[in-house]
Amino acid sequence: MRIAIAAIGRMKQGPERELVSRYLDRARAAGKPLALTGFDILEFAESRAATADSRKADEGATLRSALPEGIRIALDERGKTIGSAAFATQLARWRDDGRPAVSFVIGGADGLDPAFVQEADLTLSFSPLTWPHQLVRIMLAEQLYRTTTILSGHPYHRE
Template sequence: MRITIIAVGKIKEKYLKEGINEYSKRLSRYCKLEIIEVEDEHAPDNLSSLEEQQVKKREAERVVKRLKEGTLLVVLDVRGSKMSSEELARKLESFFISGKSHVTFVIGGSLGIDKELLNMADFSLSLSDMTFPHQLTRLILLEQLYRSFKIINGEPYHK
C-alpha cells in the first residue's frame, strides 16, 4: 500500500515537524508513505475574489504536476465528507480492496483548493467542521491515517 500526501506550503514550526516525523515513522509499518511539498503562493488578507481564485489555481497546477497516474485522489476540503475514525478506516480499506494500492491525499494552501482540482478528486474529505491551519492539518491527517491502519489491523490504540 502506498500513500502520498501532497501539501501546499512548507512546515515551519519545529513541534509540527517532530509530530509529522513521528507519525511518518509509525506509518512506515503499514504503508509506503511519501510526503511532497509544493510551493504556496503569497496570499495577503486583502485579495479580491479573482485574485484568490488565481492563487488557488497556481497552487493546484503545482499539485497536479506531482500526481502519479493511477492513484486514487482524495482532497481535504471543508465541504467534504465528515466521518469518524472508524469510518475513515473502512473507507481507506475499501480503497485498497477495490484494487487501488496507491492513495494520494491533497492538502491545499491557506485559501483552500481550486475547484478544478476538487472536480478531479475521487473523494473529498473534511477532517472537521472546525478550521485548522493547513500546516496543522498535515499532522492531524497523519495521525488519523495511523489510527485507521491500527483499526484495520485490529490493533489497540488509545481512544
Template sequence: MKHELLFIGKTKDRFIQDGIQEYSSRLSHYTNFNITTLKDKSTSKNKSALESIEAQGKLLLDAVPQGALIVALDSRGQQFTSELFSQKIVDWEISGTKQINYLIGGPDGIADVVLKSATLVLSFSKMTFTHDMVRMLLVEQLYRAYTIKNGEKYHK
C-alpha cells in the same frame, strides 16, 4: 498500497513538524507512505488570492501520478468516523487501488479543479484548522486507520 501526502509549502511550526514525523514513522510500519512538499511559486504581489489558489491547484494535480486516487481535503467535504475512514482504506485496498494521493491546499484554500478531480473530498471537522495542522491530523488518522484495521489498541 501507497499513500502520498502532497501539500504546498513547508510546515512552519516545529511541534507540527515533529508530530508529522512521529506519525509518519509509525505509519511506515503498516504501509508505503511518502510526503511531498511542493514549492509554492504562485504567491506574487501581482496575483489575487484566487489566481494563487488556481496555480497551486495545478501544481498539486501535476504532481499526482497517472492512475492515483485523489483525496482532497476541504472543510466542505465528507466527514467520517475513524472506524469508517479505516474501512474506506480497506475498501480501496480490496478494489485494487495502488496509490492514494492526499492533496492539501495552501492557507487560502484549495482550487475547485482539485475538488472536481478528487474521488473523495474529505473534511476533518466543520471547524477550521490551519493547513499545517491538517497535515498532522491526516497522518495521525492514517496511522489510526491502520491500527483499527489490524485490531490494535491505539484506537480506544
C-alpha cells in the same frame, strides 16, 4: 498501496513537523504487513500569482501534474465527515481493489482550487472549522496511523 500527503506550502522545522514525522513513522511500520506503504509528504511551493483565484489555479495545476495515479482526496472544510473506522474501511477497500496510491491533498493559504476539489475522488473534512495547515497535517498523520491500528486489530483505537 502507497499513501501520500500532498500539501501546498512547506512546513518549518519544529514540534509540528516532529509530530507529523512520529505518526507517519508509526504508520509506515504498522502499514507494511497491511500492504500500505509510503506515507510520504509531498510539499509544493505556494503560487506567487496576484489573486487568490489565480494562486489556487496555479497550485491545482501543480498538484495535478505531480500526484501519482490513483485516488485523490481533497481536504476541505466543506467535505464529507466520516469516523475513523469508516476511514480505515474505505482505505482497505481501495487497497483491496488494487488501487496503486491514495493522495491526501491540503491546499495553500487560499484553499484548494474549486476545479481540483470537483475532480477529487473524495472531499474530506475534519470539521467545518478552518484549521491551520500544520494542524491538518498532524491530524491526518494521526488518522493514517490510527487506520493501520484499526486494520491490524491493535488496541490503540477505542470505540
